[in-house]
Amino acid sequence: MAQARFVGAIDQGTTSTRFMVFDHSGSEVVRHQLEHTQILPRAGWVEHNPIEIWERTSAVVQTALAKARLGAHDLAAVGITNQRETTIVWDRRTGRPLSSAIVWQDTRTDAIAAALERDGRGDVIRHRAGLPPATYFSGGKLQWILENVPGAREAAERGDALFGTPDTWVLWNLTGGPDGGVHVTDVTNASRTMLMDLETLDWDDELLGFFGVPRAMLPQIRESSATTPYGLTRANGPFGGEVPITGILGDQQAATVGQVCFAPGEAKNTYGTGNFMLLNTGTEIVRSTSGLLTTPAYQLGDQPCVYALEGSIAVTGSAVQWLRDQLGIISGAAESEALARQVDDNGGVYFVPAFSGLFAPHWRSDARGAIVGLSRYNTNAHVARATLEAICYQSRDVIEAMAADSGVALEVLKVDGGVTLNGLCMQIQADVLGVPVSRPVVPETTALGAAYAAGLSVGYWHDTDELRQNWREDTRWEPQWDEERRAAGYAQWHKAVQRTLGWVEVAER
Numbered sequence: 001m002a003q004a005r006f007v008g009a010i011d012q013g014t015t016s017t018r019f020m021v022f023d024h025s026g027s028e029v030v031r032h033q034l035e036h037t038q039i040l041p042r043a044g045w046v047e048h049n050p051i052e053i054w055e056r057t058s059a060v061v062q063t064a065l066a067k068a069r070l071g072a073h074d075l076a077a078v079g080i081t082n083q084r085e086t087t088i089v090w091d092r093r094t095g096r097p098l099s100s101a102i103v104w105q106d107t108r109t110d111a112i113a114a115a116l117e118r119d120g121r122g123d124v125i126r127h128r129a130g131l132p133p134a135t136y137f138s139g140g141k142l143q144w145i146l147e148n149v150p151g152a153r154e155a156a157e158r159g160d161a162l163f164g165t166p167d168t169w170v171l172w173n174l175t176g177g178p179d180g181g182v183h184v185t186d187v188t189n190a191s192r193t194m195l196m197d198l199e200t201l202d203w204d205d206e207l208l209g210f211f212g213v214p215r216a217m218l219p220q221i222r223e224s225s226a227t228t229p230y231g232l233t234r235a236n237g238p239f240g241g242e243v244p245i246t247g248i249l250g251d252q253q254a255a256t257v258g259q260v261c262f263a264p265g266e267a268k269n270t271y272g273t274g275n276f277m278l279l280n281t282g283t284e285i286v287r288s289t290s291g292l293l294t295t296p297a298y299q300l301g302d303q304p305c306v307y308a309l310e311g312s313i314a315v316t317g318s319a320v321q322w323l324r325d326q327l328g329i330i331s332g333a334a335e336s337e338a339l340a341r342q343v344d345d346n347g348g349v350y351f352v353p354a355f356s357g358l359f360a361p362h363w364r365s366d367a368r369g370a371i372v373g374l375s376r377y378n379t380n381a382h383v384a385r386a387t388l389e390a391i392c393y394q395s396r397d398v399i400e401a402m403a404a405d406s407g408v409a410l411e412v413l414k415v416d417g418g419v420t421l422n423g424l425c426m427q428i429q430a431d432v433l434g435v436p437v438s439r440p441v442v443p444e445t446t447a448l449g450a451a452y453a454a455g456l457s458v459g460y461w462h463d464t465d466e467l468r469q470n471w472r473e474d475t476r477w478e479p480q481w482d483e484e485r486r487a488a489g490y491a492q493w494h495k496a497v498q499r500t501l502g503w504v505e506v507a508e509r
Ligand SMILES: Nc1ncnc2c1ncn2[C@@H]1O[C@H](COP(=O)(O)OP(=O)(O)O)[C@@H](O)[C@H]1O
Pocket: 013, 014, 015, 016, 271, 272, 273, 274, 316, 317, 318, 319, 320, 321, 333, 334, 335, 336, 337, 417, 418, 419, 420, 421, 422
């Protein structure tokens, strides 16, 4: 049989789902993308409808394949990448979700997270799972469903309820759903639950006990680039034939692979709804003392797991959406650049978009957003500029923490994601950091990384050296500010962050 010409990747993200097809050079052949509903039932709650997510996944696959006149036989393999931590529980007999998906941004579990700090459980989680107890991760969300959705705990204990992050949900449905669906996740996704031991790469009974989670509802944890396929797409599903599914990676880890950060010391920063910076630390587990996460970066086939330090920032591109949707001062995200360019500096205004508290390196769920330093002189343009600066200052906070933990000083920052279309923002990033910022030709590094993981598994690509050949720089921004301006701006940013801390009380449990 002739070798299939392409590799596909499903990217199930926070705001949309896309399916992309890549050729051997890593170039895009076709894509289709659909948004899904953001359900915001009350302050701090963010939900998705898992059925809508599955329907949109099916639709983007079918439409993209039809656009390029491709069929299942054209694809050597398919990879899945996904928004991480978002928690779905469903009935294995019917495929019906027991509740809405609780999204990573949702803060309803703040009391659960705060309670974990008591009795030393927080330190156990920090050491074993590499994560600070926070609303962000799946364990507390799963506990909340088991405690609050009628019948959920009984179904879980009977073995009828299954848990998964979106990778697992999509894989289960692609491989047959109630009719033999495969219940699997990979190390990168499993590591975001607070339930997995970073060293054994398996679920940990003591951690399961902290959250009251029955093991029977958890997926099998596999490598990110499969030694043998996780499963085959069903012929009666969106691919219309059987394609091996051989790559699974959380979206930020996938972007790390897509940016070919395969050597210790290599890092990437993805600018989407939030920002996520990952620094490859090799096969060594580096435990952060500066507010970063320790997380698997990828596990390729039967090779040892490669780890990363991660700085997760909850609100970056979504602050630009907030200017558009809530303040109405721009009509589209791209307009933030033109508006901010009307002024030469921030006019003293600093915006700390702590809408979901502050993630790395602060981990303060009691923080809330603030715009400070306003005087009558300020305009919408200063607020737009402060929004772009906030994206860059938050990234600097994370990069400083990485330097403290790893001793690695960045020489260049590799970037990707929607916000990197904003040239002013990327210039400010170089200015704020004092290091160049570099964006690759293929900006869709997340889908590309999942395709790479899938393609490596089936021999479509031979090794990571071959993938490195595909990476090319598109644009580079050099720092322009002098050291004095850089230091003064950063000092003011820190003052602004201090103003947001302790703003709300976290309920006792
Ligand atoms: N030109 C732009 N300037 C600033 N922000 C932008 C621009 N274009 C897109 N964005 C922001 O990028 C985000 C979308 O990027 P994307 O990588 O698709 O994110 P995600 O994968 O998180 O959905 C949105 O939050 C949007 O506000």
